[in-house]
Amino acid sequence: MDLVVAVLFQLIYVIANLALISLGLAIIFGMMRVINLAHGEFLMLGGYTVVVATNMGINIWVSMLILAPLVVGIIGVIVERLLIRWLYGRMVDTLLATWGLSLLLVGIVTSIFGASTATTVSPPLGAVRIGAYSASGYELFLILITIALLVAVWMTLRFTKLGLLARGTMQNAEMASSLGVSTSRIYMITFGLGAAVSGLAGGLLAPMTGVLPTIGATYIAKAFITVISGGASILAGTAAGSVLLGGINGIFSFIAGSTFGEIALLLAAIILLRLMPRGITGRFFRKSL
Amino acid sequence: MTFSRRSFLAGSSALALSSAPIIGRAQGSDKIIFASILDLSGGLDIYGAPMAETTKMAIDDINAAGGLLGREVELKLYDAQSTIQFYTQYATQAAAGDRAHTVHAGITSASREAIRPTLARFKTLYFYNTQYEGGVCDYNCFCTGSTPAQTVAKVVPYAMNKWGKKVYIVAADYNYGQITAQWMQKFVAENGGETLDVEFFPLDVTNFGPTINKIQTAKPDFVISALVGGAHVSFYRQYAAAGMMKEIPIASTTFGVGNEQKLISAEEGDGIIASYSYFEGADNAVNTEFLQRLEARLGADRPVMNELAVRSYEGAMLWAEAVKMAGTPDRDPVIEALRSGLTYNGPSGAVTIDAQTNHCNMNVYISELKDQTWNIVESFTDQPPADTQLVCDLVANPDQSTFLFENGLAAAGIE
Numbered sequence: 089m090d091l092v093v094a095v096l097f098q099l100i101y102v103i104a105n106l107a108l109i110s111l112g113l114a115i116i117f118g119m120m121r122v123i124n125l126a127h128g129e130f131l132m133l134g135g136y137t138v139v140v141a142t143n144m145g146i147n148i149w150v151s152m153l154i155l156a157p158l159v160v161g162i163i164g165v166i167v168e169r170l171l172i173r174w175l176y177g178r179m180v181d182t183l184l185a186t187w188g189l190s191l192l193l194v195g196i197v198t199s200i201f202g203a204s205t206a207t208t209v210s211p212p213l214g215a216v217r218i219g220a221y222s223a224s225g226y227e228l229f230l231i232l233i234t235i236a237l238l239v240a241v242w243m244t245l246r247f248t249k250l251g252l253l254a255r256g257t258m259q260n261a262e263m264a265s266s267l268g269v270s271t272s273r274i275y276m277i278t279f280g281l282g283a284a285v286s287g288l289a290g291g292l293l294a295p296m297t298g299v300l301p302t303i304g305a306t307y308i309a310k311a312f313i314t315v316i317s318g319g320a321s322i323l324a325g326t327a328a329g330s331v332l333l334g335g336i337n338g339i340f341s342f343i344a345g346s347t348f349g350e351i352a353l354l355l356a357a358i359i360l361l362r363l364m365p366r367g368i369t370g371r372f373f374r375k376s377l
Numbered sequence: 378m379t380f381s382r383r384s385f386l387a388g389s390s391a392l393a394l395s396s397a398p399i400i401g402r403a404q405g406s407d408k409i410i411f412a413s414i415l416d417l418s419g420g421l422d423i424y425g426a427p428m429a430e431t432t433k434m435a436i437d438d439i440n441a442a443g444g445l446l447g448r449e450v451e452l453k454l455y456d457a458q459s460t461i462q463f464y465t466q467y468a469t470q471a472a473a474g475d476r477a478h479t480v481h482a483g484i485t486s487a488s489r490e491a492i493r494p495t496l497a498r499f500k501t502l503y504f505y506n507t508q509y510e511g512g513v514c515d516y517n518c519f520c521t522g523s524t525p526a527q528t529v530a531k532v533v534p535y536a537m538n539k540w541g542k543k544v545y546i547v548a549a550d551y552n553y554g555q556i557t558a559q560w561m562q563k564f565v566a567e568n569g570g571e572t573l574d575v576e577f578f579p580l581d582v583t584n585f586g587p588t589i590n591k592i593q594t595a596k597p598d599f600v601i602s603a604l605v606g607g608a609h610v611s612f613y614r615q616y617a618a619a620g621m622m623k624e625i626p627i628a629s630t631t632f633g634v635g636n637e638q639k640l641i642s643a644e645e646g647d648g649i650i651a652s653y654s655y656f657e658g659a660d661n662a663v664n665t666e667f668l669q670r671l672e673a674r675l676g677a678d679r680p681v682m683n684e685l686a687v688r689s690y691e692g693a694m695l696w697a698e699a700v701k702m703a704g705t706p707d708r709d710p711v712i713e714a715l716r717s718g719l720t721y722n723g724p725s726g727a728v729t730i731d732a733q734t735n736h737c738n739m740n741v742y743i744s745e746l747k748d749q750t751w752n753i754v755e756s757f758t759d760q761p762p763a764d765t766q767l768v769c770d771l772v773a774n775p776d777q778s779t780f781l782f783e784n785g786l787a788a789a790g791i792e
Binding site: 091094095098101102105198210211213214215220221222223224225226227295296297298300302305306338341342345346347349350 | 418419420550576577578579581582583584585586587588589590591593594607608610611614615617618619620621624640641642645
């Protein structure tokens with residue numbers, strides 16, 4: 089019984105982990121149709137923000153929950169103004185531009201902090217007992233905050249004026265513009281929010297995985313696979329993609345080891361996209377956000 | 378190309394004087410070339426950066442003492458960026474382009490196997506200064522690092538006496554981890570213990586949650602790890618975060634050579650046991666003096682010294698001693714000098730070349746981690762590379778250039 093709970097806990101954590109690293113990309117790629125290959129670097133910048141801030145003596149919770157999204161959000165806005173706003177509607181060009189951006193960010197961070205793993209930040213919570221098993225309290229916290237984040241993004245899109253304008257702009261920018269919406273501003277804010285969510289995710293993961301300039305590479309593929317498998321609806325899609333792929337990864341990792349877990353995840357994504365080329369929400373939950 | 382470099386050299390040296398200005402570049406120039414290829418960036422930089430520092434220090438020390446044979450030694454240092462293809466590229470560059478007299482290179486066993494054949498083909502003397510799984514039998518290649526019979530064979534019985542007989546193995550998923558895991562199982566069985574499970578992880582895995590669950594289910598007396606690289610540091614961090622360090626302790630054959638003890642907090646790391654041929658606490662005068670000079674050179678925030686870094690220094694010094702003994706930096710006389718049983722007294726103690734295997738006899742220490750510092754709990758002097766000696770005899774048959782454990786221990790005839 090304890091084992092079932094412990095394994096289930098791990099499974100939920102793997103799913104939450106996928107959702108967490110994918111959510112920012114879902115906003116930027118799923119919603120704005122910008123193929124953001126610098127997504128992994130946004131996560132990495134969030135991680136470095138936490139490391140630098142805690143080294144300066146700032147409380148780790150403040151660094152993770154406030155500074156990381158703030159800093160990366162601002163960087164996102166700058167990137168959007170300088171680079172992305174010239175490229176809306178040109179998906180292949182965004183791919184090249186953000187790839188270049190990703191290399192640039194890795195280069196800048198490497199030259200400032202050095203190429204080595206730079207963290208002594210430890211997970212700030214102790215262990216939780218599950219009968220004969222114990223699990224990391226911080227993992228529990230990550231699960232909860234991922235759920236909170238999904239709810240917050242959903243509420244923003246569903247119930248706020250900004251969310252309404254953003255959805256309208258993404259659906260039909262010309263119509264929104266002729267109704268008096270400053271689409272350029274909406275694009276900027278949405279991209280900034282996407283970056284901020286990525287920064288928050290990167291900051292939260294820093295104590296678990298450590299930070300190094302190239303760590304983005306370990307996230308980027310999984311994030312894209314999750315968002316593409318999820319399909320058009322950004323929230324329902326990300327959640328559904330994470331549950332399916334994370335679940336498969338977790339189960340196979342437990343049975344056969346992490347190598348097979350990764351293989352099973354990729355295989356599942358290939359089969360899924362063969363059967364449902366438009367992702368899970370291209371067929372199910374089509375009206376959802 | 379219509380003829381190889383070798384036949385070109387042979388043919389043109391017959392023409393002697395007329396072509397000497399062209400082919401004599403390496404010999405003719407005053408400097409002796411020492412090439413080094415290490416991972417100074419990417420996930421393996423935790424090992425490579427300190428190795429590069431001590432390599433530079435060794436070359437500076439040699440030059441400060443007047444160079445070798447009255448000639449200056451020039452260091453060509455290449456960063457392979459944790460990417461195997463750069464190793465092959467730079468090894469070719471070092472051997473064919475720089476005409477290096479010796480190449481000290483490679484951290485992972487995968488990188489070693491990528492360049493060893495290249496350097497053998499170019500007849501360029503090769504030093505591999507990293508602890509590894511044993512089994513290289515190559516006349517041209519000197520493996521100065523410790524091997525499982527020297528370290529794993531010590532740490533396994535020590536940990537079993539201390540903690541119990543049931544063992545769970547986690548290792549990196551490439552030749553080092555795979556083969557080292559086989560050695561671990563062998564030593565566990567020889568000491569009357571039981572291996573509950575063995576798990577392998579690709580180098581970029583960062584989520585060890587499912588494994589930690591499995592370890593809790595299996596309830597071993599301790600975990601022994603051969604995890605490699607920056608991403609795998611997450612294992613120790615997540616293991617500690619789940620409160621496991623106090624319940625099921627860890628012994629390791631890799632923890633520490635990347636100074637991992639500095640990447641996790643003091644309480645996360647306390648109690649980890651490891652065995653290498655060097656720890657900073659090695660009690661000898663050469664070591665004290667070496668650490669003082671290192672600190673004077675790099676300042677108080679110098680990297681902590683571990684086997685890889687110190688052996689890189691000692692490897693360079695072994696080569697320098699051999700050049701002095703041979704009276705020339707040319708490959709064949711230097712190899713003969715090395716194989717004459719050359720000894721260098723370094724910070725780790727006496728390191729002696731074993732002519733049968735081109736490996737080294739060395740001191741071995743077992744240490745326990747406390748407050749991010751290793752404390753030596755047991756030491757052994759002059760340990761032979763008994764694993765490789767089982768299968769390799771370069772005295773009887775010098776014309777070899779193989780990695781005998783490539784397909785595992787059973788394939789090499791070790792049960």
